[in-house]
Amino acid sequence: MIAEEMLANRKPWILVDKVIEWKEGDFLVAQKNITSSDFFVQGHFPQRSIYPGMLLVEGAKQSAELLLIASGYERQEFQLTELKAKFFRPILPGDAVRFQVNWVNQEKQKGNLVTVGLLDNIVVLRCNLKIL
Template sequence: MEMNIQDVKNYLPHRYPFLLIDRVLEIEVGKSLVALKNVTFNEPQFTGHFPSQPIMPGVMIVEALAQATGILAFKSEVGKPIDGQIYMLVGIDKVRFKRMVEPGDQLRLEVEVLTVKRGIWKFKCQATVDGKVVTTAELMCTQKAAD
């Protein structure tokens, strides 16, 4: 199952400049998700990180992975979120940055469910560019109910 940007916006509350998923390529509900993030020079972080050699900050790569986990968790647990319902990042383990990500790159974001215990989802995550690993991590998230 694929999701375009309009579909993605139905699952994530983020908007420019913080919506970091452009397309979902594959979803296996309850198991895994593959998404894309197109990295462009026009993104605001590149004006200061770094002006002479723009590099996507590692925390932005981790956030893109976290957004992918949120989509997978919603699709797996409640189908589609109601207004105000979000998944919150609650833990980051085993993060490794192996390569730089620069404007013009396309991040392939792969997330896989490891466990779900007492409402805490744990995911194995990997970001690649052109088949080369740039970031790996284990992320945890949980649902925050609508106010």
Template sequence: MTTETHTLKIEEILELLPHRYPFLLVDRVLEFEEHKYLRAVKNVSVNEPFFQGHFPGKPIFPGVLILEAMAQATGILAFKSVGKLEPGELYYFAGIDEARFKRPVVPGDQMIMEVTFEKTRRGLTRFKGVATVDGKIVCEATMMCARSREA
């Protein structure tokens, strides 16, 4: 059995995710294998709007946005694994466990997010996420998402 990996450019990501600037946090998908894993990149620029206040003179990429970037990567993997949603359906970020921040992410860094499918149970899909910069872990977490109809 052979496995096939794929890449996605920003134009393809925009077709999958509803997020737009300044909240689209995945710049490119480096590789993915459906139902297994996805590796994506976020290029951290000093021009990000939140750096004006987080923190003046010592800009640090907010931890909650690292988690959001990993969650967006899980969304892309889910879309590429199970296909497009039916009209009126959404993927929701349903939960996070065991989030740990190991070191700061700063302007000029290239953050690599790797998300791995773990399991689906009772309508929730669980993923393991790890974000790295220069091969060093900056954040890791377990994330859950749910596929649901809009209220």
């Protein structure tokens, strides 16, 4: 599965590098490799560059979109709303963040998704998304 073909965004705003694992309608694990050459890292706290939190949230959202699309939803069939995010530690160049997306509950065309950002199996981000 190639994320770039499935998402509405285009480079440089595709914030998922690869899909590692997925089970249709159940879960998805994607990865984003953070590099010092990413233009949005270079000016974000120049003395100690960190990956912007909003871009972590966008990577989590794009991972959720990939799960929905890979599960047979069309882009026009869903809308991700009511985003809630919590950050637990900064992400630095050289880190590889894994986004693990799981359904919390699912009804026809509705439900809630939780995306957890992991760095070396440590939770660095948690996002809750509602699907309408």
